Amino acid sequence: MIVSKSDILSIRKKIDWDFYIEKVKPIVEEVKRRGDEALIEFTMKFDGVRQKYLRVPKEEIDQAYDLVDDEIIDALEIARENIERFHSITAVDRDIKIDFGDCILGKRYTPIESVGVYIPGGRASYPSTALMAGIPAKIAGVERLVACTPPDESGGVKPLTLVACDLAGFDEIYVVGGAQAIAGMAYGTETIEPVEKIVGPGNVYVTAAKLLVQKDVAIDMPAGPSEILIIADETANPKYVAFDCLAQLEHDPNALAIVLTTSKDLAENVERIANAEGGSLNLENLKIVIVESIDEALELSNKIAPEHLSIVCENAEKLLEKVKNAGSVFIGEFSPVACGDYASGTNHILPTSGYARIYSGLSVETFMKHMTYQILTKSALNRIGEAVIRLAKAEGLEFHAKSVEIRLKEE
Ligand SMILES: NC(=O)c1ccc[n+]([C@@H]2O[C@H](COP(=O)([O-])OP(=O)(O)OC[C@H]3O[C@@H](n4cnc5c(N)ncnc54)[C@H](O)[C@@H]3O)[C@@H](O)[C@H]2O)c1
Ligand SMILES: N[C@H](CO)Cc1c[nH]c[nH+]1
Numbered sequence: 001m002i003v004s005k006s007d008i009l010s011i012r013k014k015i016d017w018d019f020y021i022e023k024v025k026p027i028v029e030e031v032k033r034r035g036d037e038a039l040i041e042f043t044m045k046f047d048g049v050r051q052k053y054l055r056v057p058k059e060e061i062d063q064a065y066d067l068v069d070d071e072i073i074d075a076l077e078i079a080r081e082n083i084e085r086f087h088s089i090t091a092v093d094r095d096i097k098i099d100f101g102d103c104i105l106g107k108r109y110t111p112i113e114s115v116g117v118y119i120p121g122g123r124a125s126y127p128s129t130a131l132m133a134g135i136p137a138k139i140a141g142v143e144r145l146v147a148c149t150p151p152d153e154s155g156g157v158k159p160l161t162l163v164a165c166d167l168a169g170f171d172e173i174y175v176v177g178g179a180q181a182i183a184g185m186a187y188g189t190e191t192i193e194p195v196e197k198i199v200g201p202g203n204v205y206v207t208a209a210k211l212l213v214q215k216d217v218a219i220d221m222p223a224g225p226s227e228i229l230i231i232a233d234e235t236a237n238p239k240y241v242a243f244d245c246l247a248q249l250e251h252d253p254n255a256l257a258i259v260l261t262t263s264k265d266l267a268e269n270v271e272r273i274a275n276a277e278g279g280s281l282n283l284e285n286l287k288i289v290i291v292e293s294i295d296e297a298l299e300l301s302n303k304i305a306p307e308h309l310s311i312v313c314e315n316a317e318k319l320l321e322k323v324k325n326a327g328s329v330f331i332g333e334f335s336p337v338a339c340g341d342y343a344s345g346t347n348h349i350l351p352t353s354g355y356a357r358i359y360s361g362l363s364v365e366t367f368m369k370h371m372t373y374q375i376l377t378k379s380a381l382n383r384i385g386e387a388v389i390r391l392a393k394a395e396g397l398e399f400h401a402k403s404v405e406i407r408l409k410e411e
């Protein structure tokens with residue numbers, strides 16, 4: 001568990017995506033070829049149950065409210081309110097129209113019309129993910145919002161997940177998980193109409209399937225097994241650090257927790273507490289490294305690009321500006337990742353496996369695209385026309401040049 005610095009960067013090589021893509025390829029091909037029949041067969045094979053139905057009927061969703069404790073519904077409402085507030089305020093999907101005098105240039109956002117959300121449901125169930133994806137999607141204006149989630153033991157969907165989907169505004173809910181769900185949403189079956197974009201987290205099979213289908217359908221990002229990296233000095237509470245690690249490790253045997261600390265004492269205490277409390281988890285994936293300085297920790301963290309970065313040391317807030325690559329950052333001892341996972345308001349669907357170097361977490365913009373537009377006057381054409389003609393000719397594109405020349409010649 002306490003490992004040397006040289007080991008730490010090699011951890012990223014652990015998930016071999018090519019290997020998992022090869023594994024899910026036959027599943028995706030079968031669903032493409034045989035539709036619903038394949039969805040049912042793979043569900044029997046991987047989830048060990050037969051679905052009661054593929055699409056959850058409306059009455060079942062309505063009844064779900066009676067099967068969930070009021071206190072849990074209240075908790076969902078608190079989470080929903082905070083997620084909605086943060087996502088509405090931070091949405092940068094603002095249409096812009098600029099009048100430059102002789103021309104108007106602009107940028108206009110429109111929602112993606114149909115989006116499929118994968119809501120995990122293998123080891124744990126994830127009603128929180130329904131909120132994290134559904135709320136920004138509806139703020140963006142997605143018309144057709146589809147959820148796919150694996151069956152519970154009864155072959156249906158857990159009432160709490162149904163309530164969360166309903167509160168978030170999902171239009172269709174299907175009982176299917178894994179790579180077969182991703183294929184169903186990407187290519188369509190007799191029951192599922194294909195969608196234009198697929199978002200949401202999942203295990204290695206789900207994430208590999210998203211990587212595979214992304215040549216045909218847009219995806220958000222690879223959001224695979226959870227990760228946390230904690231930068232801590234001697235002021236950090238070892239109990240808090242240990243439990244934040246265990247919290248992310250409990251998601252998946254492939255989850256990863258890294259602690260980079262300047263304190264040998266802290267390292268030893270975190271190791272001791274994790275061993276004592278986290279016996280049921282894959283503690284092989286908890287790596288604790290003693291570093292020379294907090295700056296060195298930040299440098300390593302930027303290379304690792306963790307899904308969650310927690311900074312618990314003196315002047316932690318000041319360090320934020322040095323963070324280049326991370327999905328979401330948690331600063332100070334009272335900001336456990338679990339709060340971002342559920343209810344503080346930021347999104348928990350985040351890039352993993354080092355993809356935080358190039359992808360962002362889910363937001364309202366994930367569900368939108370923008371177009372630019374222009375309205376040029378004759379004087380704008382006069383102003384830039386000659387330059388356009390020269391550049392078009394230099395590229396050997398005669399008709400581009402001509403299309404401007406003919407306009408310039410006309411009085
Ligand atoms: N990065 C994020 O934003 C984020 C957020 C939440 C959860 N997560 C991650 O989501 C994941 C949830 O995983 P889970 O397993 O609990 O649920 P899941 O729904 O992702 O996966 C369950 C499905 O995996 C498929 N499957 C299982 N074994 C298989 C096999 N051998 N071959 C092919 N398919 C197989 C089954 O079809 C099953 O329905 C965890 O890794 C968790 O860390 C990530
Ligand atoms: N930690 C997960 C993202 O890696 C999100 C989550 C959902 N529920 C609990 N946690």
Ligand SMILES: [Zn+2]
Binds near residue numbers: 226247248251341
């Ligand atoms: Zn979590």
